[in-house]
Amino acid sequence: MNRNAAVSVLLLCIALASVVVGVVHLIRRDRAALVEQFAAERTAQVDAAAREVSDALDDAADDLRFAGELLSRPGSVTEHRRELLALLEVVGQFKAIVVLDALGQSRFTIVDRRAGSAVTRGAVSTSLTEKAREALTRAPGDILTSLPVAAAAPGDWYRIFATAYAPGEDGPGGALAVLVDTEAFFAPLKLVTTQPEVRLLLIGTHGLPIRASAPTLLEWVNRVDLASDAVPGFATLLRRLRAGERGTVRLPEGEAALLGLGAADAIAAYTPVRMRGGPFWGVALFASTEELRAHERGVILRVALGALLVTFFLVVFGAYVIIASRRALALQESRRHADQLAHLHEKTQKILDNIPTGVLALSADGHITAVNQALRERLPPTAVGASLRESFPDAPAAVVDRLESLVKEACATERVLSLHGEPLPLFGAEGQYRIHAVPLERHDAEVRVLLVVEDLSDVHALESQLLRAEKLATVGILAAGIAHEIGTPLGVVRGRAEYVVGKLGAQHPQAAGIQVIIEQIDRVSRTIRQLLDFSRVQPVAVRGVALGALLHGAQELLHGEVERRRVRLEVEVPEELPPLLAEPDQLQQVVLNLVLNACDACEPGGTVRLAARLEAPGTPGAWSGVRLTVRDDGCGIPPGSLNRVFDPFFTTKKRGQGTGLGLTMVAQIVRNHGGRIELESEPGQGTCVTLWWPVTPAPSEERHAV
Numbered sequence: 001m002n003r004n005a006a007v008s009v010l011l012l013c014i015a016l017a018s019v020v021v022g023v024v025h026l027i028r029r030d031r032a033a034l035v036e037q038f039a040a041e042r043t044a045q046v047d048a049a050a051r052e053v054s055d056a057l058d059d060a061a062d063d064l065r066f067a068g069e070l071l072s073r074p075g076s077v078t079e080h081r082r083e084l085l086a087l088l089e090v091v092g093q094f095k096a097i098v099v100l101d102a103l104g105q106s107r108f109t110i111v112d113r114r115a116g117s118a119v120t121r122g123a124v125s126t127s128l129t130e131k132a133r134e135a136l137t138r139a140p141g142d143i144l145t146s147l148p149v150a151a152a153a154p155g156d157w158y159r160i161f162a163t164a165y166a167p168g169e170d171g172p173g174g175a176l177a178v179l180v181d182t183e184a185f186f187a188p189l190k191l192v193t194t195q196p197e198v199r200l201l202l203i204g205t206h207g208l209p210i211r212a213s214a215p216t217l218l219e220w221v222n223r224v225d226l227a228s229d230a231v232p233g234f235a236t237l238l239r240r241l242r243a244g245e246r247g248t249v250r251l252p253e254g255e256a257a258l259l260g261l262g263a264a265d266a267i268a269a270y271t272p273v274r275m276r277g278g279p280f281w282g283v284a285l286f287a288s289t290e291e292l293r294a295h296e297r298g299v300i301l302r303v304a305l306g307a308l309l310v311t312f313f314l315v316v317f318g319a320y321v322i323i324a325s326r327r328a329l330a331l332q333e334s335r336r337h338a339d340q341l342a343h344l345h346e347k348t349q350k351i352l353d354n355i356p357t358g359v360l361a362l363s364a365d366g367h368i369t370a371v372n373q374a375l376r377e378r379l380p381p382t383a384v385g386a387s388l389r390e391s392f393p394d395a396p397a398a399v400v401d402r403l404e405s406l407v408k409e410a411c412a413t414e415r416v417l418s419l420h421g422e423p424l425p426l427f428g429a430e431g432q433y434r435i436h437a438v439p440l441e442r443h444d445a446e447v448r449v450l451l452v453v454e455d456l457s458d459v460h461a462l463e464s465q466l467l468r469a470e471k472l473a474t475v476g477i478l479a480a481g482i483a484h485e486i487g488t489p490l491g492v493v494r495g496r497a498e499y500v501v502g503k504l505g506a507q508h509p510q511a512a513g514i515q516v517i518i519e520q521i522d523r524v525s526r527t528i529r530q531l532l533d534f535s536r537v538q539p540v541a542v543r544g545v546a547l548g549a550l551l552h553g554a555q556e557l558l559h560g561e562v563e564r565r566r567v568r569l570e571v572e573v574p575e576e577l578p579p580l581l582a583e584p585d586q587l588q589q590v591v592l593n594l595v596l597n598a599c600d601a602c603e604p605g606g607t608v609r610l611a612a613r614l615e616a617p618g619t620p621g622a623w624s625g626v627r628l629t630v631r632d633d634g635c636g637i638p639p640g641s642l643n644r645v646f647d648p649f650f651t652t653k654k655r656g657q658g659t660g661l662g663l664t665m666v667a668q669i670v671r672n673h674g675g676r677i678e679l680e681s682e683p684g685q686g687t688c689v690t691l692w693w694p695v696t697p698a699p700s701e702e703r704h705a706v
Helices: 003-029 031-072 077-090 122-135 187-192 215-223 232-242 253-258 290-326 328-353 397-413 457-504 511-535 547-557 559-565 584-601 639-644 662-672
Strands: 094-101 106-111 158-165 174-181 198-203 247-251 266-274 280-288 358-362 368-371 417-427 429-439 449-455 543-545 568-572 580-582 607-615 625-632 676-682 686-693
Touching: 031 077, 031 094, 031 158, 031 174, 031 187, 031 247, 031 266, 031 280, 031 290, 077 094, 077 106, 094 122, 106 122, 122 158, 122 174, 187 198, 198 215, 198 232, 232 247, 232 253, 232 266, 232 280, 280 290, 397 417, 397 429, 397 449, 457 511, 543 584, 547 559, 547 568, 547 584, 547 607, 559 584, 580 584, 580 686, 584 607, 584 625, 584 662, 584 686, 662 676
Parallel strands: 568 607
Antiparallel strands: 094 106, 094 174, 158 174, 198 280, 247 266, 266 280, 358 368, 358 449, 417 429, 429 449, 543 580, 607 625, 625 686, 676 686
16 A cells, blocks of 8 residues: 555544544533433324324224114114124124113123123122213213223223213113223233333323333332332322323433333333223333433444444455456446347337337336337326326226226236227226237236227227218108108198188187197198208308308397397407308308307306317327307206217207207208317306318408308
8 A cells, every 4th residue: 555545544544533533522412402302202102102092992982972872762672782782793892781771770781792701790790880870970971981890800901981871762861881801902002112121101090000011110109109209200200190291201310220210311201091071091101211322332333333344445445446347348248238138129119109009018016117109198207117097197996996907817817808999088088998918928027018008989989970870861861751741741731720710710719729730730840841951961062251250140140039048149259260161051050050059058147159269280180270169158968968969859958949950950061061060068067069160271261241
């Protein structure tokens, strides 16, 4: 080692020695702060355990009050006995129940079949009866507890809880007492005392210590009145425990040694354990600060060892440099292989990204390790490394559970499992998907299974359109036949009815009834004409139509109808919109039908809003044209009817107020013009109909006035 290295090592050792001395000085100076922190930790520890015990006692008290509520309800003794027997089966800590009436007379007694023979002794039954009679003097719901029942079982855990219950519909009320095994309630305190340096002191509801306490502390509780001067801190703590107070007490080294807590100062954290509507227990945890002293010595030792380790690491580092140079060639060869693997991985990733079907890879623990391009755009940016539930945040929990079950079953059976064309709302909106879970080799935990997601929504939509077109064609043939067969007889009937009215005169008593016949025949004739218009495939002579002028003209036409219905009609159309490619009268018919339907859905004071804007294509192949929306704040459409509103003869209006052909004609006109119609509705929130209409490619436009 050269001189510079020796000087560096010497300076390093001096620095390490300075750090050790400084750390020791700070530890000694801040010992009081460490003791306070130690006391705070013990306080938090006893508070946490006491809360758990208090919750368990509250649950037992609630079960006891629930039993009183059962007894307050109408019912026979047999029914009440069966109900309380079921409660004994459910609450394992309840061993026996005695029920008294309001006069203190026994109604019945129930003993848990799992309880020992000691519970059935007469002394236990007498204690239960006496405690129940004592509860009759208290308000219903108040919980009384007894001293430990030694006749039931050895130890201090068997106690009697008693409460009165309010009068019911068929009785004056009464009281009940329950023999309770409280050992399980205080289990959290036992867990705390598993640490060797911690001692437990538990004071019962009557101020007497429980034998679960540490033996030395239990002995000093029994003799503290005679030797309080020897342990003044312990005597003070005992008084506060019995008074139900909370806090900490620091016991000096001499007093801690007398109490059997070690040769160092001790910290006692104490708190009451309260039962809602009942008494309280006192709990205290004693812990010696000897561990803090050992901690100080350990820190000093660790700092010294750290200095030695630094020296050792300097020597090792020199040896490592020599070994590392020899391994450089091996590393270069490994890097070449790694580059080849990276190239293969990149090629595989490109192939997966260009597959139109979504593919994601899952690890053995169910986390996503890779996603191809088809799914990456639809999943959150944090999908890689997340679980399926986190990667599909818009999907219902039941759908994600099905995917997880499919993956687990595929891995367990080592075969491909699929969901074929099911409607699944994976990305919020419901769509048709075919999903395959493909298990891979077990040795690669990084990619254990592939989940292939095929989106069949467009195929399903095409199928729906073909079915609708077939249905419309059938309706058209039917409409033509009905019009031909019914139109002529209706004309004859109407003519005869007019002839009869003319003969009888307007003042004849039967004239009004015959006039009703004529009006109804006219109504049927109008429906037949609508059917004929629907069934005829009319040629569309399209030309450029200014949408703003057409919408404002429709607003003028509907002005009287809107005022009659007390609905506000708003029109918002930009002036720079290009002309639409449409047949003017048919476009006007579409707008009028949609606005009238929106007005029908609104209550007086509602609003119907017409708006239009130009949609430029964001991506190649996307829709470009004018987007026209008709929105209302009316009653909305039930979810079950959304897929049927464009079907012929389907209407949600009352009988006689609509034929169900208006929206069907609108959809047919829109399709004939090469447009698209969409419908969104929520019950109670309103409806929005969106028309996507093509624009004229020519720069010139033709103004159309309605």
